[in-house]
Amino acid sequence: MIAPVARAIRAKLFVRTPDAAGANPGEARFWDPLFAADAGGWELGRAAPPLVAWFSEHVPKGMQALVPGCGRGHEARLLAALEATVTAIDLAPTAIAQAQAMTPAGLAITFAVQDLFARIGQPPAFDLVVEHTCFCAIDPARRDDYVTAVADSLLPGGMLVGLFYAHGRPGGPPFTTDRAEVERRFAPRFAIEQLEVAHGSTLIRHRQELFAVMRRR
Numbered sequence: 487m488i489a490p491v492a493r494a495i496r497a498k499l500f501v502r503t504p505d506a507a508g509a510n511p512g513e514a515r516f517w518d519p520l521f522a523a524d525a526g527g528w529e530l531g532r533a534a535p536p537l538v539a540w541f542s543e544h545v546p547k548g549m550q551a552l553v554p555g556c557g558r559g560h561e562a563r564l565l566a567a568l569e570a571t572v573t574a575i576d577l578a579p580t581a582i583a584q585a586q587a588m589t590p591a592g593l594a595i596t597f598a599v600q601d602l603f604a605r606i607g608q609p610p611a612f613d614l615v616v617e618h619t620c621f622c623a624i625d626p627a628r629r630d631d632y633v634t635a636v637a638d639s640l641l642p643g644g645m646l647v648g649l650f651y652a653h654g655r656p657g658g659p660p661f662t663t664d665r666a667e668v669e670r671r672f673a674p675r676f677a678i679e680q681l682e683v684a685h686g687s688t689l690i691r692h693r694q695e696l697f698a699v700m701r702r703r
C-alpha cells in the first residue's frame with residue numbers, strides 16, 4: 487500500500503522533460519541544475535541496498551572498477567571502501583564536484599567529468615563496471631552505445647554488476663526497461679549470469695529493479 491504511493495510521489499520528482507533552453511539528458515546542462523538545486527528525485531543519499539548486499543558477499547578488493555553516471559559517488563565510495571580502485575565518471579561537473587566534496591581522503595577514487603560514450607573504442611581497463619541509474623538516464627536510442635561503451639571498458643571476463651530500472655511508466659528519464667530488452671541488448675557482448683527482480687530495493691523501487699550480473703565475452 488505504501489510503496490505505490492511513495493513511488494507515485496517520487497516518479498513526479500524524477501521525471502523531468504527538456505527545459506525551455508532545450509537541454510536533454512545527453513547534456514550536462516540537463517543534469518547540473520538538478521544537482522545544484524538538490525532536486526534529483528533519484529537521489530538515495532547512499533549506495534543502492536541491493537548493490538551493498540551483493541558486494542558485501544562478492545568483495546571487489548583489488549579490482550579496477552568503473553562507475554558510469556556516478557552522480558554524487560555513493561557506489562564509488564562503496565566499492566572503494568571495499569578496497570577496489572575506482573574511476574567514477576559523470577557528464578555533469580556539478581555532480582563530480584559534489585561527489586568529490588563528499589568523499590573522505592584516502593579512498594582510491596578518481597572522479598572525472600567524462601561522457602561514458604567517449605569510452606567507445608578506448609583500450610579496456612576495468613575488471614568491473616557498476617551500473618546504477620545511468621542506463622535509465624540515457625536516451626533509449628543510445629542504449630546500444632551504452633552496451634558498447636561498458637563492454638569496451640571491460641577487460642575480457644570483466645563483470646558488469648548493476649540495477650536496471652524497470653518501472654514500466656512512459657517517458658523519462660528515468661526511461662524504463664525490462665528483462666527482454668536487457669537480454670537482447672547485452673547478450674551480444676556479455677554472458678548474462680544473473681538477471682532477476684532485485685531483493686532489498688528501496689521502497690520506491692520495490693520490485694521495479696532488475697539485478698544483473700554479466701560477464702564480458
Ligand SMILES: C[S@@+](CC[C@H](N)C(=O)[O-])C[C@H]1O[C@@H](n2cnc3c(N)ncnc32)[C@H](O)[C@@H]1O
Pocket residue numbers: 511512514517528529530554555556557558559560575576577578581600601602603618619620623624
Ligand atoms: C539519475 S542520475 C543517477 C546518479 C547516480 N548514479 C545515482 O544513482 O545517484 C544519472 C546520472 O548519469 C549522468 N549521465 C547521463 N548521461 C551520461 C553520460 N553519457 N556519461 C556520463 N554520465 C552520464 C548524469 O549526469 C547523472 O549524474
